Amino acid sequence: MTAKLLLRYSPEALDKPILARVIRQTSAEINILHAELDATKGEILVGVEAPPAEIEKLMYLLKKNGIDAKKLERAVELDENSCLDCGACLSLCPTGALHTKKDYSVRLDEDKCILCEVCIPACPVRAIKITKF
């Protein structure tokens, strides 16, 4: 099964190789989808390929090491049929998950979405929806 975890680093945890260490302790396959790190905080979005028990173990290990790991239980979907490609959502999306193609159509890269939900009320025609997994 694939799960999406949002990892929040405290400033103290930032310069330690925690993720690498934890990954070695599990058989989970981890894919970094998006990372935002600066001196004061860090957020990494990862996709995890592993059986449910292994995901639980991974989360336990991360938390023990001072990383707040949250499983994202929902997904954001863009209904391309009703989307106007107006772009009102673009500058609000913190990760670039909402982006434009060459022909100026607006698309959503679900892998990069951290479910902040800012885009949802900002869409004038309600083309972005939250769905539960």
Added chain:
Amino acid sequence: MVTKTYEGINQRIREGEAVVVTAEEFVEIARERGAKRAAKEVDVVTTGTFGAMCSSGAFLNFGHADPPIKLGGGEIYLNDVPAYTGLAAVDTYIGVTSLSTTKGMEYGGGHVIEDLVRGKEITLRGSGYGTDCYPRKEIETTITIHDLNQAVLCSPRNAYQRYNAATNSRDETLFTYMGTLLPNFGNVTFSGAGVLSPLGRDPNYETIGVGARIFLGGAQGYIGWEGTQHNPTKGFGTVLVIGDLKEMDPRYLRGCTIHRYGTSLYIGLGIPIPLLNERIAEAAAVGEEQIKVNLLDYGAPRRDRPVVREVTYAELRSGKVEVHGREVPTSPLSSFKLSREVAQKLKEWIQRGEFFLSAPVELLSRDSAFKPMKQIAEVPLVREIMTKPVITGLPDEPIARAAKIFAEHNFDHLPITDKQEKLLGIVTSWDVAIATGTKKKKLSEIMTKKVVVANEDEPVDAVARRLQQHGISGLPVTNTKGEVVGIVTTEDISKLVGRRRK
């Protein structure tokens, strides 16, 4: 010298010979071969825009009920959205910003118009006061666009020539007609279709005038007059447009909600520009890097918002603009993709001989300017009503000092500043009350650091709204240097309102 006539171009359209290109294509052609040669080769340049246009609406005629009812002077609701009743018995105007009485901003006049065009059933609820000729007082029925005698889209102001871009200097998110503006210059929004913007392609109004046939909501419509707030001297012209709603296509008319601002209608609108002479061609050849607008700070709640900088459409469209040395992401609010589609569709109509140009019977004014509202009373500024001088505290002072001040002076807010009077935080009587019995000693330990502030030059109304939004009773007032110069409370404001009423 190139001179063409409307009749000449229409003859070529009839013969399938007319050369028609979109404005985007024309800019490229002119770049390669020069505007003069391009003027010779091209007959018509098509434009297009697709944006939320709040000054829009539709006239509808329901026909008479039996027994008849006079809705004029009464009330009309379409899917619970109030429509205008200052007309005769069964005529109405539904404006796109009118909000549903049951769904609020989720559904409004713009959505009613979209649903009509989609052929959906609409609930009509109305009442009248009853007369000898119109005895009936209430009506409730359902209608579709096919049941109406006329349904005419008629917007007093559409297709702004260009539009200023928006950003926000404040430390809170703002919800505006320019979309969601993130705090601390977090994003920039803009509207308009750049090179495709219809009025921007004929900024001297040599071809755009009363009676000109246009693309409106997927059908053929007309320019009816100059738009309200038409301001060609500043490069902000507008047009009044009119067209048959019954022929329109819901792809080009979309009801929308601008978050925490209101409802509106996205309209696809395109105007053909005949290249009658070289001057017109030159104006139509201007590239996006030459179309400049001001980037305004919507953080200032005044009519004349401060200009942050000048930006070009080319920069805005690139997705990032520089604001105070930082790259800031941009959001177009008009759909460039659909603007392109409108221009393309109009081009195809002309090429297929389905759309002919009509010479305007009257040109629009080129020298009108947009006046502000006449106000009989000046809006007071915060500095005129604030309490001053203000007593402030230092972070290292004991909590007991605040308690003493509150008791002696009968107020509840103590701004905490550094030695230069720069604001650091605020302590309220409530903070002091809940700190008693705890180990906390210094004011710095109990102060709120994220303080909502007002500037002394802001209008009182803006500050009243801020107090209400944050559910607080007072806030410190700072000058442009960030020094605390006073305090303004809900009480100061109610006193003022009392004074205004007298």
